[in-house]
Amino acid sequence: MTSDTPSGKQAKSPRNGGDQLLEVDDRLFLQSVARALYVLEAFGRDARPMSLSEIAASARITKSAAQRAAQTLLSLGYLERSSDGGLLPGRRLLDRAFDYLRSNPLIERATPILIELRKNSSERVDFSLFDDLSILYAIRLQSKRETFFATLAGRRIPTFCSSGGRAMLAHLDDAAIDDILRRSERKALTPKTITDLDKIWDKVREARREGYAYAVEESLLGEVVLSAAVLDDRRQPVAAVHIAGSLSEWTVDDFRKRFAPLAIEAARALSY
Amino acid sequence: MTSDTPSGKQAKSPRNGGDQLLEVDDRLFLQSVARALYVLEAFGRDARPMSLSEIAASARITKSAAQRAAQTLLSLGYLERSSDGGLLPGRRLLDRAFDYLRSNPLIERATPILIELRKNSSERVDFSLFDDLSILYAIRLQSKRETFFATLAGRRIPTFCSSGGRAMLAHLDDAAIDDILRRSERKALTPKTITDLDKIWDKVREARREGYAYAVEESLLGEVVLSAAVLDDRRQPVAAVHIAGSLSEWTVDDFRKRFAPLAIEAARALSY
DNA sequence: ACGTTTGTATCGTATATCGATACGGACCTG
DNA sequence: CAGGTCCGTATCGATATACGATACAAACGT
Structure with a gap:
């Protein structure tokens, strides 16, 4: 779907x-x-x-x-x-998607910052838009080894189990979070996907404390992703900056220590 | 446009x-x-x-x-x-573009081959579709340093001045080539863009001989691009595999020697 | 306060769209 | 090869649907 x-x-x-x-x-x-x-x-x-x-x-x-x-x-x-x-x-649909990306001020602003981030991190960098129950990948800057779907803009991932989604949830009030989590299907994408409501809440609260969210193998086995939310002028979350790495190269702690500051900085630069 | x-x-x-x-x-x-x-x-x-x-x-x-x-x-x-x-x-347009890429058998087949090519070459790898006067980028696997537009699927480039376009032209008969070149606007994208009809024909004939086409700084200054055409079951060109590199790292000759075989091999693997 | 934009809403008309249906070809199956 | 069942395509009369002109208030820039 x-x-x-x-x-x-x-x-x-x-x-x-x-x-x-x-x-x-x-x-x-x-x-x-x-x-x-x-x-x-x-x-x-x-x-x-x-x-x-x-x-x-x-x-x-x-x-x-x-x-x-x-x-x-x-x-x-x-x-x-x-x-x-x-x-x-x-193929005309590709033209229209191109127009979307090109006309959108946020994406236009985000691209150079993400390219810079990609250069500094050498990991995959993604930019996703908050869209209720799912997040929508708008920009994807791959690293060397990637899968088919990791290269595609337009892909959607459930909000509840993505690091970007939870980073954005963290900036909503409790009622709005509850609403989204309740309406979500919470189907596991991998064996590691967190589907338990309380545990998701723990992750969201953790994201509030830390200023970023992360997910370990929740949407793809072997992958750790870390995200920070981009806020609009009303302090509402609209997008997220992701950095994704391989567990074959990083421990979760090292990955967090190394990249969390970079993601947070990029997201702040894009917020109002 | x-x-x-x-x-x-x-x-x-x-x-x-x-x-x-x-x-x-x-x-x-x-x-x-x-x-x-x-x-x-x-x-x-x-x-x-x-x-x-x-x-x-x-x-x-x-x-x-x-x-x-x-x-x-x-x-x-x-x-x-x-x-x-x-x-x-x-943003719904992104969903539709995603569907396009996901439903298209050629693109599905092409992606793993392109990812492999990207891994082996470490340069930017693109996959474009032939669409009359322009070619349409469908897959883009970036290298480290890229510009905004080099990251975007859905972008179009004139057929006459792109290496991919000329690689595909080379597989058409002379009348069809003439038709396309005549109807093209042939506006220069950079000072190096070849707009002269005879010189374009020379490049097309060269592509016929060599089995691939290349373009030096014709759509972006500092960039050399090399392409091989993908043919359908009627031996008609439908797409092209591109490898793009920087002139700050390569001479044109070295680039051609190194990557032409890789591009040709990938394009053959995708042809019928 | 004045034109001149804008977006939004209304309305009677006629035409563009509606869905049922019919047709012929392709493909199985018996 | 006859008898199905799908398919895509084409036709047609009725009316619901989309048409474009027009009116209006709000916002903007004099």
């Missing part, structure tokens, strides 16, 4: 869950646009070539609607045909 | 250039979907927060249409409000 929030506020959209009744709260809402985006979002659930019928089923729209949306998206390059005739996301 | 092709085949869309007459060739084309995408594409021309009116002007749609599209995109997370109330691309 790519995203956990089901595409914005559904209450306002004409498509409310399984209900067939179309109650239009928002007079300006374009249902055909939403349906076209549901078509694209189907590939977030199944990252493989899909037939029109599969897409229609996944997006919960009629085959006709899927047909029209797919034709339109195909002609504009946001959908492509795979070699076997199936449908795939189109 | 992000993309050169004006969003697919305009002839089939109801919006034909400056004409106001809406002639619908394709009965399945959803104009509101297209307009919503034109709204997003406006940020490809201006990567900054924009007002609704600016967007409407840039997308060549009425303010009302822009208003409806923006509301819809906002509610679905594909558009966001900036701190000053302007509109910006939304």
Whole structure:
């Protein structure tokens, strides 16, 4: 699964869950646009070539609607045909993601600082955005040996079990933290993932004390990650700076001692 | 400018250039979907927060249409409000780009090979897709010191002046090459960019002989890039493997001798 | 206080979108 | 090879949906 929030506020959209009744709260809402985006979002659930019928089923729209949306998206390059005739996301989506990164002032400011951090640390450096139940990787500066997913911007990780997520949680008030943790699925990504509510709270409180959070093998075995939160002008957490290293090269304590100050400094430089 | 092709085949869309007459060739084309995408594409021309009116002007749609599209995109997370109330691309676009990379079989196959190549070369390794007048970076594995744009997937570079572009051109027939070069704007990116038609042809012919192409400071001063084309099952070029190095560390000849075999081997492994 | 922006909201109209349905081809299966 | 069942594509009449003009208040820069 790519995203956990089901595409914005559904209450306002004409498509409310399984209900067939179309109650239009928002007079300006374009249902055909939403349906076209549901078509694209189907590939977030199944990252493989899909037939029109599969897409229609996944997006919960009629085959006709899927047909029209797919034709339109195909002609504009946001959908492509795979070699076997199936449908795939189109490369135009890369252009739009590029625009996102390029237009976003925070990311523009963050990039040189992260590049500097990458140079000074020689470890992988990531920049993630806080997005409710998940965090979203926006910038990834790899080290030498990496996996497929460690190279990809756009990847999401649950907030509760990522160091970046917990670093950001630490800056919320208790009620907001509780709300997020309760709504989270808390499924383990590795055998080391901390899923127990009390233990997560301990980690969050620790992050409050130390000014940074860390996670050992919670999302990838053999990896230790350390993060500091970036705050906006209202002192709300919006992003996190991550430094990730390998346990084959570092002990957890050495890694923390060495890199925590660097991550905190970078995050402070990006905060208001 | 992000993309050169004006969003697919305009002839089939109801919006034909400056004409106001809406002639619908394709009965399945959803104009509101297209307009919503034109709204997003406006940020490809201006990567900054924009007002609704600016967007409407840039997308060549009425303010009302822009208003409806923006509301819809906002509610679905594909558009966001900036701190000053302007509109910006939304982070949901990153999810879709992630889906694109994850669903694409070629990119899935390419990633481990590129990671290996990056490890063996210790230089920056890129993977680009052929897209008519431009090439589109899909995977970027940075080296230590990089610039902002060198880290971003989704970036486009003109085909005619990039080593990857010319490596791919070399596998087309002469008429197709001529067609692409004629339609290209051939604007210099650096003082070293080769814009002369005959000289570009020389470079393409050289790439045919050698099995790879290279470019010295043509898109970034101080940088040498070397590329080999990836062919599909019809022997048509679809992508290119790039290795990029710094002229402060390499002479052009040494760089070519050292890395050309590696790039060619990686590209062959990805071809059919 | 004045134009001139902006974003937002309203509204009657007509047209663009709707979903059901039909068609032909591809692919299995018996 | 006949009889299924999928597929993608095309058609069509009805009406819900999206259309663009317009109005409005708020914000801004004189």
